[in-house]
Amino acid sequence: MLVKDSLDEMKKREASLRAIKLIVSKKGRNSLYDLTGLSGGFLATSDDLNLLETYIGPAIFEEELQKLGKEHLGGEKVFAVNRTSSGILATILSLGEKDKNIIHFLPEFPSHPSIPRSCNLIGANYLEFDNINDFIDDFSDNVSLVIITGSTMDHEILDEKHFKKVIDLAKNNNVPVFVDDASGARLRTAIYSQKKATELGADLVVTSTDKLMMGPRGGLMAGKSDLIDIIKSKAHQFGLEAQPSSVLAMVKGLEAYDEENLKKSLDKKDKLMVLLEKHYSMFEETPTGVMVSQGSLKKEITFNNNSNKRGEIMDDFSSKDLCFLWAMILLKYEDIVTIPAVSMPGASPTIRFDLAANDVQKLDICLLFEKINNSFKTLLKIINNENLAKEVLFV
Numbered sequence: 001m002l003v004k005d006s007l008d009e010m011k012k013r014e015a016s017l018r019a020i021k022l023i024v025s026k027k028g029r030n031s032l033y034d035l036t037g038l039s040g041g042f043l044a045t046s047d048d049l050n051l052l053e054t055y056i057g058p059a060i061f062e063e064e065l066q067k068l069g070k071e072h073l074g075g076e077k078v079f080a081v082n083r084t085s086s087g088i089l090a091t092i093l094s095l096g097e098k099d100k101n102i103i104h105f106l107p108e109f110p111s112h113p114s115i116p117r118s119c120n121l122i123g124a125n126y127l128e129f130d131n132i133n134d135f136i137d138d139f140s141d142n143v144s145l146v147i148i149t150g151s152t153m154d155h156e157i158l159d160e161k162h163f164k165k166v167i168d169l170a171k172n173n174n175v176p177v178f179v180d181d182a183s184g185a186r187l188r189t190a191i192y193s194q195k196k197a198t199e200l201g202a203d204l205v206v207t208s209t210d211k212l213m214m215g216p217r218g219g220l221m222a223g224k225s226d227l228i229d230i231i232k233s234k235a236h237q238f239g240l241e242a243q244p245s246s247v248l249a250m251v252k253g254l255e256a257y258d259e260e261n262l263k264k265s266l267d268k269k270d271k272l273m274v275l276l277e278k279h280y281s282m283f284e285e286t287p288t289g290v291m292v293s294q295g296s297l298k299k300e301i302t303f304n305n306n307s308n309k310r311g312e313i314m315d316d317f318s319s320k321d322l323c324f325l326w327a328m329i330l331l332k333y334e335d336i337v338t339i340p341a342v343s344m345p346g347a348s349p350t351i352r353f354d355l356a357a358n359d360v361q362k363l364d365i366c367l368l369f370e371k372i373n374n375s376f377k378t379l380l381k382i383i384n385n386e387n388l389a390k391e392v393l394f395v
Ligand SMILES: *Cc1c(COP(=O)(O)O)cnc(C)c1O
Pocket: 083, 084, 085, 086, 112, 114, 149, 151, 152, 153, 180, 182, 183, 208, 217, 218
């Protein structure tokens, strides 16, 4: 294994940030294509920034955040947190209990690591299910919190019928329901015409303000006022709340959000998929783009259509390593940023090309196909050369 632990993942991230800086300083921001679907956007005018320097600004932005946040997520009250993970931690610290169950339902494993990690921190028993019957069978009277993931890190979407079933069961047992709708708050509603989590009966929801919208890395929570107040006071004790600069950027990101832009990515996805399917069998469609999972990538390399191997992988390269390697090649040789290159430790290694990303507007789909194709050929040359692979990952 090349990337063995969180420390290696951090080193890989440092290398990718250096590569990004190099590309931008040599060729300019316009030649870099961020297809992560995470924008890290900071839309603000100089008037906004002047206001930010005083105590007046935060008061104004807070009021606007309440209005726009409630339009976006529903609920009675909104609270901005530093990251979605911070909202998850604050909620579990507030509503979870030691030795009681926290039970999580999601459309497909794996869950975001912040959920089990936060449960572990308070000594709660953490259970997770992706099968509705198992979830129902294992529900007991010892549950302090139900968590639902509306759309996973890999953009697998929860069926609305299952959503309702889980919420009904929790309600009948007087257990609060918290929805991790990091990308789901927009994907589920804009692409799949599903209802907002709060409209489906959830007590609390958190969304990520840089997923499929032009906001900053941050989390936006909404839900019942009394629960939000409890979580808010807990979050302040540990510094989990968003700072005024993020709140300003969240307000601007919410103002700029238009679900029609998300829907437009669908045509581009179809066009790209036609090109890719002629040459590869590893690509799957996501709601707004295409992806390759670690398993499919390994399979594509070891068997091709005529069941001939495309390449020889070194024994100690894991399938996760292959994803990280490909992501770093995409970045260093093709100027394309995907999540596994820049992700925080523990995030999904799936390579995703998000066609709802802003930078896709300046990228021709045929050129994107060429870049994907070239990077895959480069990958095949590196998977049997440990020194070269380490250099691509960590230097
Ligand atoms: C992205 C994501 C998170 C975490 O968001 P951060 O901003 O990294 O804290 C949590 N859950 C899901 C399902 C996600 O997709």
